[in-house]
Amino acid sequence: MLTFGAALARRCLRQGVAGPSTGRCPGASARRCMHDSADARAGQTPRVRFAPSPTGALHLGGLRTALFNYLFARQSGGRWLLRIEDTDRSRLVEGSQESLLRVLALCGLTPDESPSAPGDCGPYVQSERLSLYAAACEQLIRDGHAYRDFQPEAATLAEKEAERKTKKKTPRPNRDAIVPDEEEAQRLIAEGRPFVVRFRVPRKPTTIQDMVYGSITMPKSHADDPVLVKSDGWPTYHLANVVDDHAMRITHVLRGEEWLPSLPLHLALYEALRCPPPAFAHLPLLMNKDGSKLSKRSGGHVNAQDYLAEGYEPEALLNFVALMGCNWHGREGDNEVMSLSEMVDGFSIANVSHARAKLHLDKLRFLNRQHMARKLERGGEAAAELLSRARQALAGRWPEAKELMTQSRVEQIVRAVMGRPDTVNEIADTASFLFEAPDWSTSEAAKLRGDPETYTPVLHTALDLVEVASEAQARDELWLTTALEDFALRLEAANGWQAGQGKQRVMRQIRHALTARSRGPSIGTVLVLMGPALARERLHAALDHFASEASTAALPEQ
Structure with a gap:
């Protein structure tokens, strides 16, 4: 059963009337909007939009698109709109709209106009703008740029499945042969025959101008005429997107590179609706490190x-x-x-x-x-x-x-x-x-401990230092570090080591006792963080572990 909104759109398409006002330019006003001249936009404040579909979590590429639109608007003194494109009803995911709004808010990307902060171009959710698309579709049919296709959808799907299996294109009937005249169309509609509305794609090469890619010439299209309105009465992306961008006075469209092949179709729709198109900038795709397309299938996070x-x-x-x-x-x-x-x-x-x-x-x-x-x-x-x-x-x-x-x-x-x-x-x-005792038995810890001859005296020196330090000194990283370095210099001189070896050995062995990790904050910082009580506990435990290892190693083999 069709929803009220879908049924309303179907009635508008069949009867040639616009439904109740749900957009800025319903009915005759919508048609006037479609006829605005390019001069009407000259000198207009830049207006850009981010138009996600609530079909899942916000992709990294979508976040970048939102960001670049935001940056463009803020730098140019323009306005940034958020529009929810929810016309593909079969792919809607519950909670995804709230999720993407939450991510944008966390990132500080606050739109100037949105469903929650509407301006004068609302509503900002496409499912609430059906009468606007109906009016545009009526105009396209009336002007000969679109037509109703009553061919059974099942047959079309069967043809596509056959094409997939045989890898051969099934010849489609000439579109003029399948388009009934208005009298026949009304008779079929009265019988309840389902139909889609298709756009008559101009069969000619198209040269497009893109703010990122420059001038690109696309060859003439040999694809089937695209569907503008599905048999359930809902508009497709192509129609709704073009109608909304014009009605919302969008001056620049910054979107992903994947939409570049659709640009000739969108420009043809603007021309058929007698609308000045916005400027376009298509942003490059995001790829995995190996050059493959960034997607969930490739593993890792994409959202x-x-x-x-x-x-x-x-x-x-x-x-x-x-x-x-x-x-x-x-x-x-x-x-x-x-x-x-x-x-x-x-x-x-x-x-x-x-x-x-x-x-x-x-x-x-x-x-x-x-x-x-x-x-x-x-x-x-x-x-x-x-x-x-x-x-x-x-x-x-x-x-x-x-x-x-x-x-x-x-x-x-x-x-x-x-x-x-x-x-x-x-x-x-x-x-x-x-928060947890070190594991002194790992290979990393054994390597860090170094010379067993100096291990015990170094740890006893550290214990003495902790014992004699005043409360203030125990919180003073510089004092603790200086005291340990002084001891290291004396040890270095007593053993005839090269300059710097004493400090390196002392700090490594104390680090072994306190953390059993080769990397981390400085020893002075570690001692301050631990405090005297925990530091003493760790040093004693490390000495006990070392003594136990030495005793085990000294036992005769059985």
Whole structure:
């Protein structure tokens, strides 16, 4: 059974009338909109749009399209619209519209006009604009640019299946042979015969101008006339997209490269509707590192929300997609790490490349570390929000220590490990040495321990240092580091080692005892983070483990 909206659209198409007002230009007003001249748009404030379909999560390519539209609007003093294109009813995914709106909000991409913040071109959801498409379709039929096709859809599907199996194109009847006159069409409609509305594609080469790809000449089309309105009464993307872009006074369309082959059709629709077309800029596709198309089938994440869920900063994700397919060199500072405001200042559509961009996740990890550090250094709400998520990650990993994770304690930990974890979620792994005992039996730990002759005296020296340090000195990284370096110099001189070897050995052996990891914060920082009690506990445990190993090694073989 058709929905009310679909039935309304069918009635409008059959009877040649527009339905109730659901758009800016319903009925006769819609037809007047279609007849606007190009002069009416001269000097108009730039208007761009992001028009996703709620058929799944927001793809990285979609996020970049939204970002570039936002940047273009902000830099040109224009307006950025968000329109939901939900006419493909079979592919709608529940919750996907809310999900993509949430991602845009997290990334700070706030549209000037949208379903929740309407302007004078609403509604901003296509399923609420059916009368507008009906009026446009009526005009196309009346002017001879479109026709009703009553051929059974099942037969068409059977032909396509046969073509797929035989790899041979089934000759389609001449379109003039299948188009009934108006009297016959009305008789078939009265009988309840289903039909689609097709566009008469001009059979001629088309030269198009694109802001990214330049001038391109497309050969004349030999494909079937495309469907504008399906048999269920819903418009296809091509009709709804062109009608809405004109009715919403869109001046520039920035969209993915995959729509470039459809541009001749869209320009032909603009011409048939007597509408001035907007300027077009097609953005290069995003590819995997190996050059294959970025998709779920290739493995890894392709959706923005997956990266955000892993702990990547929204600012870093925006920065990442901004670098793909766009040259930012030459801007002030010439730095790859950019805030949204810095992107606005440095963006130019002229710098968008038509070379397809590859996904290098090492770059994303680098950018994320930089943006986390920026937030922490700048303080304010952004730093507080970062620390809040870090606390959640730490408490989620070690719930027994949750009560000890005060804001100041979390900030101390985050500042100490900053630059090592790639994401806020990884802070819990990087700081795990504070919450779990080291494993001194690993090959990494054995290599780190080094010379067994100096291990025990080095650890006893560290214990003495922790014991004699005052409360203030135990919190002073510089004092602790200087004291250990002084001991290292004495050890170096006593053993006749080369300059610097003493410090290297001492710090490595204390790191072995405290963390059993070859990498991490400086030893002075580790001692401050642990505090005297935990440091003593670790040093004693490491000495006991070393003694146990030595005893086992000394036992005679059985």
